[in-house]
Amino acid sequence: MTGTALSDTELSSHVAAGIRPRRFGSWYVAEHRLLAMRAYGQTIVATSIGNPLVYLFALGVGLASLVDADLGSGSGGAVSYLTFVAPALLASAAVTVATEEFTYPVLASFKWNPVFSSMGASPVSSAQIANGTIIAVALRIVATCLIYFGVMILFGAVPSALGALGILTATLTGVAVGVVIMAYTSTVLEDKGQMAIIMRFIITPLFLFSGTFFPLSTLPFYLQWIGWISPLWHGTELGRVLAYGQSEPVWLTVVHLAYLLAVTVAGWVAAQRIVERRLNK
Amino acid sequence: MGVAQFGSLARLSPVPAPVITASNLTKKYKDFAAVDGISFEVAPGESFGLLGPNGAGKSTTMRMVGAVSTRTSGDLSILGLDPNSHGPEIRSQLGVVPQADNLDAELRVRDNLIVYGRYFGIPRSVVAKRADELLEFAQLADRAKAKVDDLSGGMKRRLTIARALVNEPRILLLDEPTTGLDPQARHILWDRLFRLKEQGTTLLLTTHYMDEAEQLCDRLVVVDKGAIMAEGSPADLIRLHSSREVLEVRFGSDRNAAVAQQIAGVGDRIEVLPDRILVYSADGEAELAHLLSLGLEPLTSLVRRSSLEDVFLRLTGRTLIE
Numbered sequence: 001m002t003g004t005a006l007s008d009t010e011l012s013s014h015v016a017a018g019i020r021p022r023r024f025g026s027w028y029v030a031e032h033r034l035l036a037m038r039a040y041g042q043t044i045v046a047t048s049i050g051n052p053l054v055y056l057f058a059l060g061v062g063l064a065s066l067v068d069a070d071l072g073s074g075s076g077g078a079v080s081y082l083t084f085v086a087p088a089l090l091a092s093a094a095v096t097v098a099t100e101e102f103t104y105p106v107l108a109s110f111k112w113n114p115v116f117s118s119m120g121a122s123p124v125s126s127a128q129i130a131n132g133t134i135i136a137v138a139l140r141i142v143a144t145c146l147i148y149f150g151v152m153i154l155f156g157a158v159p160s161a162l163g164a165l166g167i168l169t170a171t172l173t174g175v176a177v178g179v180v181i182m183a184y185t186s187t188v189l190e191d192k193g194q195m196a197i198i199m200r201f202i203i204t205p206l207f208l209f210s211g212t213f214f215p216l217s218t219l220p221f222y223l224q225w226i227g228w229i230s231p232l233w234h235g236t237e238l239g240r241v242l243a244y245g246q247s248e249p250v251w252l253t254v255v256h257l258a259y260l261l262a263v264t265v266a267g268w269v270a271a272q273r274i275v276e277r278r279l280n281k
Numbered sequence: 282m283g284v285a286q287f288g289s290l291a292r293l294s295p296v297p298a299p300v301i302t303a304s305n306l307t308k309k310y311k312d313f314a315a316v317d318g319i320s321f322e323v324a325p326g327e328s329f330g331l332l333g334p335n336g337a338g339k340s341t342t343m344r345m346v347g348a349v350s351t352r353t354s355g356d357l358s359i360l361g362l363d364p365n366s367h368g369p370e371i372r373s374q375l376g377v378v379p380q381a382d383n384l385d386a387e388l389r390v391r392d393n394l395i396v397y398g399r400y401f402g403i404p405r406s407v408v409a410k411r412a413d414e415l416l417e418f419a420q421l422a423d424r425a426k427a428k429v430d431d432l433s434g435g436m437k438r439r440l441t442i443a444r445a446l447v448n449e450p451r452i453l454l455l456d457e458p459t460t461g462l463d464p465q466a467r468h469i470l471w472d473r474l475f476r477l478k479e480q481g482t483t484l485l486l487t488t489h490y491m492d493e494a495e496q497l498c499d500r501l502v503v504v505d506k507g508a509i510m511a512e513g514s515p516a517d518l519i520r521l522h523s524s525r526e527v528l529e530v531r532f533g534s535d536r537n538a539a540v541a542q543q544i545a546g547v548g549d550r551i552e553v554l555p556d557r558i559l560v561y562s563a564d565g566e567a568e569l570a571h572l573l574s575l576g577l578e579p580l581t582s583l584v585r586r587s588s589l590e591d592v593f594l595r596l597t598g599r600t601l602i603e
Contacts, residue, residue, distance in 0.1 A: 014360045018370030020402025025369070032396045036387040114383040118444075120349050121377040122400035123369040280351055281344070 021123030029124060029132020030139070032115070037140060048144045051096075052151035055089050056082070059213070060155055072215060075245030076159050086157035087166055087239030088212040093148050094141045094174030095232050099203050101137040102181040103195040107188055109133070116279060126276035130186075134179060134268065141174040142167065163243035169260070173235025176260045177206075179267030186274040206230045211237065234259045298361065300325050300452055300483050301346060305355035308341050315341040317507035318355065325451075328484040330494045330501035332589060334599065338507040339487035340380055343456045346485060348372050360451060373401055376445030380456040382437045384429045390440060391416060391425040394447050401448040411447055418473065419443040435466025442473065453477060455486035459493060471496050491589035503589075503596055510596040515589055522595045523587040524549050526565035530572065530579035531557045540577060547571055552594060561591070 060082035344350035398408030565584030
């Protein structure tokens with residue numbers, strides 16, 4: 001080195017500049033993402049209100065009039081189809097938002113509107129970029145679930161007050177599925193229709209075979225595994241336990257929650273690492 | 282008291298500590314060395330350039346200095362800190378203008394600055410005030426609420442530079458700042474960059490335009506294939522590696538090579554390009570007169586000052602823009 005070394009005060013002022021970004025970087029990224037969501041804010045609000053109205057009416061009122069099968073019982077006796085299907089629709093709505101937000105928007109943030117690279121040049125770290133993206137979507141899912149739950153109440157679909165906790169378990173379900181999708185999307189370099197494949201061949205079957213519209217036990221045994229590995233089934237069952245006290249062993253309820261948490265942690269860490277690897281070229 | 286005074290005097294060294302020190306800096310992708318052991322230092326307030334063709338390793342160097350890309354080997358210190366351990370701290374003092382604009386098209390012009398300022402932990406009220414000042418500086422004040430996609434190329438570039446300044450950086454990294462801009466937009470941008478330089482901001486820029494390097498750089502390195510070919514001020518490099526003037530003559534692409542053989546001894550040196558012959562000399566007009574006296578009549582002739590383009594051609598045998 002030809003010049004003198006930096007003085008200690010200079011050096012410590014340089015180090016101090018990193019304190020806030022290191023602490024709050026994830027939140028700054030989330031702020032950015034939430035602001036960007038405002039661009040399609042009207043769509044978000046419209047679908048958040050419209051979806052539950054349409055689904056609950058069509059399934060809970062329309063289809064329900066044809067359903068007289070035994071759907072199991074809750075703490076208040078036999079449940080109506082509306083009560084049975086509502087927690088499942090809530091969890092499904094969370095998964096739908098997660099799928100929407102973690103497919104094209106994430107791919108776009110790497111490629112077509114490369115905001116991740118601009119964030120990467122700022123003090124925030126790659127892991128914080130992943131965190132902030134996930135936090136922002138989680139907040140959008142909470143908002144969606146709140147509205148959904150409100151509509152469920154209007155339809156009289158939630159017998160138990162504990163059902164409100166279903167907002168949290170549904171959000172967890174959405175995040176669990178979402179972080180796994182984000183981890184995958186972050187590996188996609190060229191869009192060759194992978195996003196459409198995720199929706200058609202992964203999310204839609206999950207929706208149909210996760211005990212959403214009928215109890216998983218009514219499926220042939222060789223198809224039931226889809227439910228067991230599906231975060232949506234675990235989230236749906238949790239929601240039913242909370243909303244109307246669906247009878248099931250306690251250990252199974254614990255498994256539902258543990259499975260969702262495990263998938264969330266694994267997917268989240270994977271997403272962080274993959275984003276980091278992709279941005280550090 | 283005497284000792285204390287002496288101590289503080291020792292710190293007031295006439296040579297300030299470099300803000301960037303790269304030594305044997307290397308970046309490899311599998312077997313390919315994009316940056317192959319380059320060393321340089323940048324002093325505070327200095328405007329330092331990396332000049333070289335596409336693929337020379339300039340952008341990779343910038344990404345390593347920007348604490349975004351991890352080096353494979355060598356040493357790198359930015360503001361006295363190692364990017365491997367202090368990435369966030371280093372990045373918090375840098376302004377980065379990447380080669381391709383990466384503004385957020387989902388946000389309005391002013392929001393791009395606000396959101397970016399938040400990444401540095403700047404309070405909302407401060408960043409709002411700064412955003413307005415920067416829009417003024419970037420001549421975009423009347424576009425504050427515009428969509429990014431509605432801006433021209435030059436405006437996007439200025440907005441990217443404004444964004445890079447939102448944290449009042451100590452060092453500004455500019456990767457090909459004016460590539461793809463029309464001449465007028467380039468001149469506006471050069472003017473803005475020159476003002477920053479006057480205010481004491483350290484600039485590290487890459488370019489493959491020699492005129493840009495001559496306009497903006499106090500000192501530069503010529504980079505080719507991941508290695509440094511020469512280092513110095515634009516004037517020094519030209520003096521060392523080229524003649525004062527260059528005579529450019531065209532005899533038609535089919536005759537250039539033949540004429541070049543004929544005039545082999547003329548001037549200090551001759552370069553034959555596909556479309557023209559360059560005669561390096563202290564006095565271009567005299568060389569032209571010499572050619573005419575030999576009975577050679579070029580289709581066109583031009584005498585100009587030597588430029589960094591000539592330096593590059595001399596050092597690498599290739600032109601900068603191929």
